[in-house]
Amino acid sequence: MEVESTGEREHVVTERLLTIPNVLSVLRLVGVPVFLWAILSERDGLAFLLLLLSGVTDYLDGKIARQFNMESRLGQLLDPVADRLYILATLFGLVWRDLIPVWLVAVILAREVVMALMLAFLRTRGQLGLPVHFVGKAATFNLLYAFPLLLLAHRDDWLGALARPIGWGFAWWGVVLYWLAAVLYAVHARIVLGRAPRTVTS
Structure with a gap:
C-alpha cells in the first residue's frame, strides 16, 4: 500500500484486487462485446441501456474509490481501459450504422x-x-x-x-x-x- 500526502487528506493507493470499483470496471469490460453485438444487430434499446449503465458505473467507480479509499493499482489500469474500449466500440458501431x-x-x-x-x-x-x-x-x-x-x-x-x-x-x-x-x-x-x-x- 502506498500513501501520498495531499496536504488535506491522505491519498491511498492499494494493491487490493477485490473492491467494488474494480468489480464495476470488470462489469463495464464484460459489457463491451454485448454492447457491440446489440448496436450492430440494431437492438438499440439494449445498446442505449448498456451505454447509459457504462456512464453511470464510470462515475460510480471513481466516486466510490475516492470516497472510501478503495483506489487500487488494478483499478487505475481497468478504468481507462474500459473507457477507451467503450468509446472505440461505440464509434465503430455508430459509424457502421452511419449514425x-x-x-x-x-x-x-x-x-x-x-x-x-x-x-x-x-x-x-x-x-x-x-x-x-x-x-x-x-x-x-x-x-x-x-x-x-x-x-x-x-x-x-x-x-x-x-x-x-x-x-x-x-x-x-x-x-x-x-x-x-x-x-x-x-x-x-x-x-x-x-x-x-x-x-x-x-
Whole structure:
C-alpha cells in the first residue's frame, strides 16, 4: 500500500484486487462485446441501456474509490481501459450504422494515437505513465453521455429531435476536452521528464 500526502487528506493507493470499483470496471469490460453485438444487430434499446449503465458505473467507480479509499493499482489500469474500449466500440458501431460522420471518429482516434505515442515515448525514458487528469475524465464523461443520445438522434420523432442537439453538445464538448487533456498530458510529461535525473554516459 502506498500513501501520498495531499496536504488535506491522505491519498491511498492499494494493491487490493477485490473492491467494488474494480468489480464495476470488470462489469463495464464484460459489457463491451454485448454492447457491440446489440448496436450492430440494431437492438438499440439494449445498446442505449448498456451505454447509459457504462456512464453511470464510470462515475460510480471513481466516486466510490475516492470516497472510501478503495483506489487500487488494478483499478487505475481497468478504468481507462474500459473507457477507451467503450468509446472505440461505440464509434465503430455508430459509424457502421452511419449514425455519426467519419470525421468525428477520425478526430477522436487521432487523439488516441497521439496519446499512445506519448506514453510509448515516456516508457523509453523510464516513465510508466501519467496520472489521470480531471479534464480527461470530464472529456470521457461527455463522450459517454453523447453516444447514447446520438444513438437516439436518428429517430424521426420528438425524442430524436430532443436528443440530437443535446447529444451533439456533449460530443463537441467531449472532443474539445479530449484534445485539451492531451495537451495538458504533454505539458505534464515535459515537466516530469525535466525533473528526471539525466543519465551520464562515458
